[in-house]
Amino acid sequence: MPWKCFIARAAGLALCLAVAATPVPSLAQAVPAQTVVVENDRGGLLAERLREIARLRQSGARVEIRGRVCLSSCTMYLAVPDICVDPDVTFGFHGPSSYGRPLSPAHFENWSQIMASHYPETLRRWFLSVARYRTSGYYRVSGAQLISMGTPRC
Template identity: 35%
Template sequence: MDLAPPPPAVVIQMDPGGRIDSRMQEIARLRANGTRVVIDGYCASACTMYLMLSGQICATKRAVLAFHAPYRCRTGGAPCPEDLKVFDPAVTYAQLRSSPAPVQRWILARGGLTAQNLTMPNRDVLRFVPLCGA
């Protein structure tokens, strides 16, 4: 019986985020395929949703995560000026709940998800995400 080789890992080195709906579709595809995700650099905003892939994700000593409250832009464009950002508490809560419980606690201990980036340094990332190759 021939077993297909596992799909190559997705390596994150500089991912500023993007749309939540698009990221959810990508995460569903990665989960279904069993694709591993390696965080090897900066992963912000919607990128942090990869944390939902428990058992399929690892981080290197270069990994840094950045969280903020999700928003939509009144004009629909990107980038979005601060005065045109619209924040929805229900979406912010859902975004927070998409992270593993220990990461949620880390975020909440630092004031929760706000308009400002909350950066998780590597020493903390590696408390919550397995070190790749370990």
């Protein structure tokens, strides 16, 4: 309660208490979350993408995946709670590597699990059983296929 409430007169004190008891909307309610449009993203380093996704999740941003392609680490945006995809986007999935070079078995398993944790359950199972073993090129999945698996459509 502001210090001025303590020095208010009796009549003013009731008003001050009423104002102090009035709920204030949280910042998340008062400020609409930003919308981030991802277009034609060819991927990048996993560690950088993980930081970006954590920032988007924390901010409550909506992520819309549009354009022609969302390849490699771009697919990890599917972990953002407020996500939607355009049915015409082609998503490209492949397993982890170090700039195309194989990882040690332990690192391969670790990074595969991290990547998979960013996918809806059906996609996660497929990624872990099939797609992660491809480290050259991509398995292509359309936005329409992801929508049929439960990902919201933009």
